[in-house]
Amino acid sequence: MYPINLNNFPDGFELIDDKVLFDPKKHLQLEKPNTIYSLKDLGYSEEIINDSPVDFAATSVFRILSDEGSEILLDVTRKLEKFTTSSQRIARNVRGGVYRSKFLRDLCLSDEINIFLSDIAGIDLSPHTIPHQLGHLNYNPLELEKNVDKWHVDTLMFDYVMFVTDPKKIKGGQFQYFYGTKDEMAEIKENNKQIPSDKIISPEIPGPGFAVFQQGKHVVHRATGLTSPGERITLVNGYMASDPSIEDYTKFGQLCHVDPIEILSKEFTNHTATHVRKLLEEKILDKNFQDLDLDSIKQLENASKILKSAIDQLKKGKSDMEHFGD
Numbered sequence: 001m002y003p004i005n006l007n008n009f010p011d012g013f014e015l016i017d018d019k020v021l022f023d024p025k026k027h028l029q030l031e032k033p034n035t036i037y038s039l040k041d042l043g044y045s046e047e048i049i050n051d052s053p054v055d056f057a058a059t060s061v062f063r064i065l066s067d068e069g070s071e072i073l074l075d076v077t078r079k080l081e082k083f084t085t086s087s088q089r090i091a092r093n094v095r096g097g098v099y100r101s102k103f104l105r106d107l108c109l110s111d112e113i114n115i116f117l118s119d120i121a122g123i124d125l126s127p128h129t130i131p132h133q134l135g136h137l138n139y140n141p142l143e144l145e146k147n148v149d150k151w152h153v154d155t156l157m158f159d160y161v162m163f164v165t166d167p168k169k170i171k172g173g174q175f176q177y178f179y180g181t182k183d184e185m186a187e188i189k190e191n192n193k194q195i196p197s198d199k200i201i202s203p204e205i206p207g208p209g210f211a212v213f214q215q216g217k218h219v220v221h222r223a224t225g226l227t228s229p230g231e232r233i234t235l236v237n238g239y240m241a242s243d244p245s246i247e248d249y250t251k252f253g254q255l256c257h258v259d260p261i262e263i264l265s266k267e268f269t270n271h272t273a274t275h276v277r278k279l280l281e282e283k284i285l286d287k288n289f290q291d292l293d294l295d296s297i298k299q300l301e302n303a304s305k306i307l308k309s310a311i312d313q314l315k316k317g318k319s320d321m322e323h324f325g326d
């Protein structure tokens, strides 16, 4: 796990009155998914699979929160709704909510959920060290039929998408994922083709507190619009690999479209420093003198590459927004 300190707030964020503290014993009800899809199932090539830390792609729907946990989270997210912002892709979202709600923060950093998800993905995970990649909240657009989010892949490696509101009480507003690869989706969209209906998974979500977990970097997904007035709120929580020798996957240039640059730059700088520090500690400083060898030199090289990449991204700033359309 990576250390993460959220007690140090950027200016302009104030804690809301959550009323209830997060209690994993009362608020979680973790139940294993029945199905786990691999990158191979989705059609990814051996080359891409070997380049990924793990072959895990996505799960079927599973439960995270108890009824009580779901009720409290709904109350918290309704209180956060006044902080929504919008981007080219999403009409109404709240980011940085972990700076505003202690309940949301403790839920997103929960060890119990982290261990549970690591077991599903088959890799040690850690809640994301960029606070704006934790507890992202989507709210339905005020305009009917407008998609909550377009077809896209994520700007981080792993995340779950959980319904906060009851999906049974709304019409439309489905979370969908594509049973194919990014390249297939790009080809379909470039040539204005229809997405074959058997390639779209629209899982039935039994209630609030249920989720889908995915390697968001590779799984193309979207959320459709409401077809009649209603309330739809979902929570997306981000994770990264715990092993610092695994390459970071953060699309800083994409995040510049959704987060204030001055906050994001500091978060990304901290995230990079935390990553490199863990790498140097685990792979070099914690070793006995006798164990330092050529591999240690490679790790120095690796640290230098991570820093160089982060510096380049910070200097470059915003890149063209990536998505596959509606």
Ligand SMILES: [Fe+2]
Pocket (backbone or CB within 6 Å): 152, 153, 154, 216, 221
């Ligand atoms: Fe996403």
